[in-house]
Amino acid sequence: MATNPSDTINAGEHVFIKMPSDNVKCIVLKPGSTVALGKFGSFKANDIIGHAWGNSYEIYDRDNKTRVYHLDEINEIEETENNNREIVDDASSQKLTLEDIKALKNEGLKGELTGQEIVNKLKESHATFDKKTAYSQAKYLQKKGKKFHKVFTPIKPTAYSVNEYFYIKNPDKIRGMRMDTLSQLLSYSNVHSGCKLLVVDDTQGLVVSALAERMGGNGTILGMYDGDSPNYDILKYMNFNDKIQETIKVLSWLRMYRGVDEKTPDELQDVTQLTGKDLEGYHRRSKAYKIVEESRKILHAGDFDGLVIASQYQPESILEKLLPFIRGSRPVVVYHTAKEALLDTSTWMRKCPELLAPQLTESWLRKSQVLPGRTHPEMSTWGGGGCLLTATKIIDFPVQAAMTKRERLAMEKKNAEAKKLKREREELANSSNDASREGSAAPVAIASSSTIVVETTSTDATDATTGETTTTTTTTTIVQEEDSKEPSSKRTKLE
Amino acid sequence: MASTSASSSSAIAPAATTHSFARYKANNIVEDGDLVVLYLSKENVILIRVDVNETFNCKFGSYRHADMIGLEYGTKLGSNTGRGFLYLLFPTPELWTLILPHRTQILYVADISFIMNFLNLKPGMSMIESGTGSGSFSHSIARTLAPTGHLYSFEYHQERVNAATKEFEDHGLSDMITLRRRDVCKDGFDLVDRVDAVFLDLPAPWEAVASAKRAFKKNKIGKICTFSPCIEQISKTVTALSEHKFVDIQMYECLIRFQEVRILPILTIEEAMEKERIHESKRQRALPRVLRDSYLKATAKANEDEELPPAKHMKIEKGQEEENSNKDNDDTNKKDQSLSGTPAEFEASGKTVTITKLPVEQRGHTSYLLFATLPPSVDSLPVVTLE
Numbered sequence: 001m002a003t004n005p006s007d008t009i010n011a012g013e014h015v016f017i018k019m020p021s022d023n024v025k026c027i028v029l030k031p032g033s034t035v036a037l038g039k040f041g042s043f044k045a046n047d048i049i050g051h052a053w054g055n056s057y058e059i060y061d062r063d064n065k066t067r068v069y070h071l072d073e074i075n076e077i078e079e080t081e082n083n084n085r086e087i088v089d090d091a092s093s094q095k096l097t098l099e100d101i102k103a104l105k106n107e108g109l110k111g112e113l114t115g116q117e118i119v120n121k122l123k124e125s126h127a128t129f130d131k132k133t134a135y136s137q138a139k140y141l142q143k144k145g146k147k148f149h150k151v152f153t154p155i156k157p158t159a160y161s162v163n164e165y166f167y168i169k170n171p172d173k174i175r176g177m178r179m180d181t182l183s184q185l186l187s188y189s190n191v192h193s194g195c196k197l198l199v200v201d202d203t204q205g206l207v208v209s210a211l212a213e214r215m216g217g218n219g220t221i222l223g224m225y226d227g228d229s230p231n232y233d234i235l236k237y238m239n240f241n242d243k244i245q246e247t248i249k250v251l252s253w254l255r256m257y258r259g260v261d262e263k264t265p266d267e268l269q270d271v272t273q274l275t276g277k278d279l280e281g282y283h284r285r286s287k288a289y290k291i292v293e294e295s296r297k298i299l300h301a302g303d304f305d306g307l308v309i310a311s312q313y314q315p316e317s318i319l320e321k322l323l324p325f326i327r328g329s330r331p332v333v334v335y336h337t338a339k340e341a342l343l344d345t346s347t348w349m350r351k352c353p354e355l356l357a358p359q360l361t362e363s364w365l366r367k368s369q370v371l372p373g374r375t376h377p378e379m380s381t382w383g384g385g386g387c388l389l390t391a392t393k394i395i396d397f398p399v400q401a402a403m404t405k406r407e408r409l410a411m412e413k414k415n416a417e418a419k420k421l422k423r424e425r426e427e428l429a430n431s432s433n434d435a436s437r438e439g440s441a442a443p444v445a446i447a448s449s450s451t452i453v454v455e456t457t458s459t460d461a462t463d464a465t466t467g468e469t470t471t472t473t474t475t476t477t478i479v480q481e482e483d484s485k486e487p488s489s490k491r492t493k494l495e
Numbered sequence: 496m497a498s499t500s501a502s503s504s505s506a507i508a509p510a511a512t513t514h515s516f517a518r519y520k521a522n523n524i525v526e527d528g529d530l531v532v533l534y535l536s537k538e539n540v541i542l543i544r545v546d547v548n549e550t551f552n553c554k555f556g557s558y559r560h561a562d563m564i565g566l567e568y569g570t571k572l573g574s575n576t577g578r579g580f581l582y583l584l585f586p587t588p589e590l591w592t593l594i595l596p597h598r599t600q601i602l603y604v605a606d607i608s609f610i611m612n613f614l615n616l617k618p619g620m621s622m623i624e625s626g627t628g629s630g631s632f633s634h635s636i637a638r639t640l641a642p643t644g645h646l647y648s649f650e651y652h653q654e655r656v657n658a659a660t661k662e663f664e665d666h667g668l669s670d671m672i673t674l675r676r677r678d679v680c681k682d683g684f685d686l687v688d689r690v691d692a693v694f695l696d697l698p699a700p701w702e703a704v705a706s707a708k709r710a711f712k713k714n715k716i717g718k719i720c721t722f723s724p725c726i727e728q729i730s731k732t733v734t735a736l737s738e739h740k741f742v743d744i745q746m747y748e749c750l751i752r753f754q755e756v757r758i759l760p761i762l763t764i765e766e767a768m769e770k771e772r773i774h775e776s777k778r779q780r781a782l783p784r785v786l787r788d789s790y791l792k793a794t795a796k797a798n799e800d801e802e803l804p805p806a807k808h809m810k811i812e813k814g815q816e817e818e819n820s821n822k823d824n825d826d827t828n829k830k831d832q833s834l835s836g837t838p839a840e841f842e843a844s845g846k847t848v849t850i851t852k853l854p855v856e857q858r859g860h861t862s863y864l865l866f867a868t869l870p871p872s873v874d875s876l877p878v879v880t881l882e
Contacts, residue, residue, distance in 0.1 A: 070870075
């Protein structure tokens with residue numbers, strides 16, 4: 001038997017059951033229960049619990065017994081002389097009546113006939129079956145097989161299979177994210193064991209699930225949510241063990257910062273005075289508060305290795321709030337169902353000094369039927385799969401490389417001139433006490449790229465990641481210089 | 496293009512550092528001996544190994560490695576001349592795919608991502624990849640299987656083996672990747688009951704299917720992917736897979752469309768006509784006097800209620816006329832600018848539309864991705880109740 005618990009079908013876990021019709025059913029595998037698959041019969045859960053994933057089972061006999069079944073779909077076909085010249089498409093070719101077929105079906109359900117036997121009967125009583133082309137015969141048998149074979153395949157829930165299940169069943173639940181788009185999101189986010197990610201996931205937990213699977217229980221995911229509690233419904237389908245489950249933390253947008261009037265349960269109530277239900281309530285609140293505190297600590301520690309957004313809300317507004325917590329040279333990935341919703345975000349990103357090279361992509365996926373002599377793209381395929389907007393977080397604090405002596409002198413000269421200009425302006429403006437400011441000369445290094453610095457001072461001056469106080473002082477100086485240029489130049493024009 | 500005068504020779508020298516593509520550095524600081532991706536522009540991205548004595552030169556100036564040391568990854572570094580700058584980025588498999596030296600055709604992010612997702616790769620798994628090629632996919636796989644998983648990579652071309660061995664070592668991946676020179680189609684993988692997944696990028700993948708089957712862990716499900724550009728290769732592989740009892744054979748193609756976002760100015764027809772009128776009035780003034788007079792006479796009546804400048808000009812003296820027309824020109828220039836200004840100006844006035852544009856030429860096909868599942872060996876299964 002396989003040793004790793006994730007390699008076997010375990011009791012109590014979610015399992016996808018693929019049926020001959022290609023429909024997939026999701027069940028929770030309760031020990032001792034019987035799982036009904038409608039017209040394909042039913043099987044006993046215990047018959048597959050403990051087995052390795054990957055086999056198909058045939059239901060046979062009257063007691064719903066199961067046995068491993070090898071799906072042999074790929075048949076070479078030898079071409080015959082037949083063609084469809086004499087095939088008339090009407091109901092008369094099948095000699096069995098509807099009632100006869102229903103009776104056969106019932107026998108099949110009772111386990112008195114196998115799927116194969118039913119299909120053979122249908123074939124035998126088909127008047128023109130022998131006249132069909134070989135390909136047509138194969139197609140007929142396959143089609144009937146899908147109706148009468150009592151074969152099922154348990155499928156292990158993984159990021160891919162869960163994604164596929166919901167993409168087909170209820171794409172709105174996961175905001176139309178298709179498997180290929182999710183796969184690219186995982187690549188662009190560079191998720192791996194041990195990283196720390198900040199996530200805004202409104203795909204009911206699909207994104208969080210896929211990221212957690214790739215981290216394998218090492219690292220941290222902090223999910224920002226709105227409403228009473230995070231809706232990560234999809235997590236439950238993944239059968240994660242505790243170790244992986246514990247890597248996922250959540251924080252409400254409303255609890256992002258400690259409110260002015262926010263009180264700890266201890267501050268609200270004196271625990272020594274509490275008894276009975278009140279004490280229980282206190283412990284419950286206390287526990288909830290601790291979780292919030294812990295998540296908040298994780299958020300404010302910053303140093304996130306990536307930001308992944310798949311939200312219904314305006315991405316720019318989220319980026320503005322969360323970018324400060326992301327480290328330099330780390331990916332930012334934004335997903336949205338509609339390309340149009342990302343256009344403004346893309347423009348915003350291009351202007352944002354903290355983001356490098358935004359890129360908008362849309363994925364295209366096509367599946368083909370592969371059968372010997374009959375390979376072609378499937379007749380109906382997937383429509384949209386969503387769009388990704390990716391960029392790299394950079395540190396908006398330009399550093400000047402070392403200069404030669406000559407270059408440094410030239411730069412200093414330029415700087416001195418700028419200072420002189422500034423002084424003149426101040427004298428002209430007749431402001432009372434600015435002399436003290438001039439003492440702090442802007443370091444030569446940063447002066448050249450002042451324009452970029454200007455934009456951030458407002459938003460980021462308080463951010464801890466930019467660090468030293470010297471930085472903030474220099475930036476302010478530059479801002480003043482920037483301001484000073486305009487009026488003085490106007491004045492010269494007037495003169 | 497950047498000339499890597501100093502760095503080309505010593506671009507990637509092996510260093511005794513644990514720095515790896517497979518994980519971020521805890522302090523996120525560039526240190527001597529680290530790998531750094533220098534991002535100059537989308538088309539100009541270079542991987543270097545920081546060496547305190549080296550300098551990176553390009554046409555915008557030079558950057559001493561010593562100046563990079565101590566900076567956080569993601570920092571924008573200005574050149575010594577102040578004319579250029581670059582970004583110090585942390586190397587990732589995705590960046591490596593963009594910059595690696597091509598020894599073969601390589602896999603790009605669309606295929607890499609889809610295959611990894613379909614094969615359900617995650618930390619701790621073991622996998623076979625053949626051939627190694629330029630090592631594009633190897634980097635992504637190693638990152639995803641890290642830290643406990645393992646990649647067995649096979650390549651029959653000696654030079655590619657040498658180059659990839661060195662790269663894996665330089666990139667801190669050698670403890671996770673076993674690279675062997677081997678013709679797997681002839682000699683097989685020589686692995687038994689060892690891996691969870693197999694990826695075949697070979698001219699004749701069907702020749703390696705039997706050996707791949709032996710390499711799969713016996714007691715669990717196995718997933719295989721083959722990557723072939725031609726449909727004929729797929730046909731043969733499908734037959735081989737089916738013969739070896741692989742099931743659930745599926746084929747996909749996956750492409751990424753890179754959308755370019757643009758802000759286009761958009762005029763109403765009234766605005767366009769206004770522009771046209773301005774042009775027209777300019778053109779009239781450029782006509783020879785004789786022609787202009789006759790033209791104006793002809794149109795004067797029609798324009799009676801419209802206040803067009805030429806009507807006035809007719810009666811003004813030459814000097815004045817010039818001054819006036821200059822002034823007019825100034826006005827029209829201003830108007831012209833407002834109508835054909837920069838996107839930013841348009842944006843401010845709200846006369847724009849944001850669009851996406853697909854490149855004129857884009858990738859239409861990479862390869863067919865063929866997937867199949869190998870059920871666990873039936874022998875090892877616990878009792879399947881038979882009477």
